[in-house]
Amino acid sequence: MDGNALRQSLDQGLLAMDLDQEISPQARERLLRYLAELMSWNRTHNLTAIRDPSAAVYRHLLDSMALLPFLPKDRPVYDIGSGAGLPGIPLAVARPQQPFVLVEPAGKRVAFLRHVLSLLGLEQVEVRAQRAEELRYVDGMVLVSRATAELAEFLVMTQSCLQPGVALLLAKGPSWAEEMSRLPPDWAARFVAQPLTVPGQPPRFALCAELESAASSSHWSVPPAVGIL
Numbered sequence: 001m002d003g004n005a006l007r008q009s010l011d012q013g014l015l016a017m018d019l020d021q022e023i024s025p026q027a028r029e030r031l032l033r034y035l036a037e038l039m040s041w042n043r044t045h046n047l048t049a050i051r052d053p054s055a056a057v058y059r060h061l062l063d064s065m066a067l068l069p070f071l072p073k074d075r076p077v078y079d080i081g082s083g084a085g086l087p088g089i090p091l092a093v094a095r096p097q098q099p100f101v102l103v104e105p106a107g108k109r110v111a112f113l114r115h116v117l118s119l120l121g122l123e124q125v126e127v128r129a130q131r132a133e134e135l136r137y138v139d140g141m142v143l144v145s146r147a148t149a150e151l152a153e154f155l156v157m158t159q160s161c162l163q164p165g166v167a168l169l170l171a172k173g174p175s176w177a178e179e180m181s182r183l184p185p186d187w188a189a190r191f192v193a194q195p196l197t198v199p200g201q202p203p204r205f206a207l208c209a210e211l212e213s214a215a216s217s218s219h220w221s222v223p224p225a226v227g228i229l
Contacts, residue, residue, distance in 0.1 A: 003032065005054070006032055006035070006053055006054065006057055007028065007032060009054060009057045009058070010028055010032065010057055010061060011028070012199070013057065013058065013198075013199050014028075014065070016197070016199045017062065017065065017066060017197050017198070017199070019068060022068065022094065023065070023094055027093050027094055027096075030093045030120050031090060031093055033119070033120060034085070034089055034090070034093070034116055034120060035053060035056055035057065035060070035061060036053075037112075037115075037116050037119060038056070038060070038084055038085075038112075038116070039051070039056065041112050041115075042084075045112065047083070047084040047109060048060070048084055058199060058200050059201065060086055060090075061090055062198050062199065062201075063086075063087070063146070063171070063196075063198050063201060063204065064086050064090035064091060064146065064171075065087075065091070065094065066171070066196040066197065066198050066204060066206070067087055067091065067144065067146075067169055067171055067206055068094055068095075070169055070194055070206045070208055071091060071095070071142065071144070071169060072142050072167055072169075073095070073098065074098065075098075075140045075141065075142050075167070076098075076099045076100075076101065076138055076140065076141050076142065077091065077092075077095075077098060077099065077100045077101070077141075077142045077144055078101045078103055078135065078138075078142065078143050078144065078161075079091075079100065079101070079102045079145070080103050080132045080135075080143055080145045080154070080157070080158060081103065081132060081145060081148030082102035082103055082104040082109070082113065083104060083106075084109060084112060084113075085102060085112075085113050085116065087144060087146045088100050088102045088144065089102070089113075089116070089117075089122070089125070091144070092122050092124065092125045093122070096124060097124065098124065099125075099126075100122075100124060100126070101125075101126045101128055102125065102127045103128045103130060103131075103132055103135055104127065104128070104129065105129060105130055105131045107129070110127055110129045113127045114127050131157075132148075132157040132158055133157055133160070135158065135160065136161065137160060137161045137163045137166070138161075139165060140165055140166075141161060141166050141167075142166070142167045142168075142169060143158055143161060143166065143167070143168050143169070143170075144168075144169045144170070145169075145170050145171070146170075146171040147171070150179050150182075151170065151172070151179040151180060151182070151183060151207070152179070152182050152183055155183075155187070163211065164211055164212050165211065166211045167208075167210045167211070168191075168207070168208070169206060169207075169208055170206070170207040171196070171205075171206060171207075172193075172204070172205050172206075173202060173203070173204060173205070174202065174203050174205075176193060176205050176207060177193075180193075180207075190209045190211070191207045191208065192207070192208045192209070193205045193206070193208075194206040194207075194208060
């Protein structure tokens with residue numbers, strides 16, 4: 001599929017998702033440039049299982065952008081297990097004034113992330129070459145993730161960050177309810193599942209949680225039932 005066809009697919013997808021007014025022409029060009037670079041590197045570095053650019057528009061770009069309406073503004077965003085920069089880079093393209101941190105331990109992926117961020121001129125985005133377990137709490141941080149781990153495992157991985165005032169935004173497929181059922185009830189009750197509309201894709205959901213502020217909660221800890229998974 002040529003560049004014009006990819007742009008048309010992106011434009012039509014954003015329109016169907018009611019994001020047409022939020023994503024500027026410049027941002028769309030950046031998204032497609034990112035996708036082209038991802039497909040180029042993928043030939044030798046195996047960054048993603050999706051090798052068809054037309055499929056990647058939907059399964060990578062639009063799937064990531066579907067989280068945008070639920071992403072809190074003016075707060076630092078941490079993309080946990082960012083991989084090839086998903087969903088962090090598409091979201092950062094859409095929010096160029098918002099700080100993002102891409103947390104990824106694999107060396108070849110870190111190299112790609114640093115390369116493509118320089119190419120796109122996304123100066124508000126930082127790459128952290130570390131595991132999620134090594135990340136530390138930052139006031140007001142938003143933890144985002146897409147296909148990184150099952151929900152209970154994700155909470156264990158990020159437990160050092162789960163403090164009052166932290167938000168979570170996790171993209172999940174139809175099995176989200178099954179994952180939620182394996183959490184202690186008090187944890188499951190903290191999440192709200194929002195359906196996502198991604199053209200041509202299976203049902204997707206955003207699991208959103210805003211942990212209690214210090215004013216309403218004296219402590220925050222991972223429940224033992226989750227911590228021993």
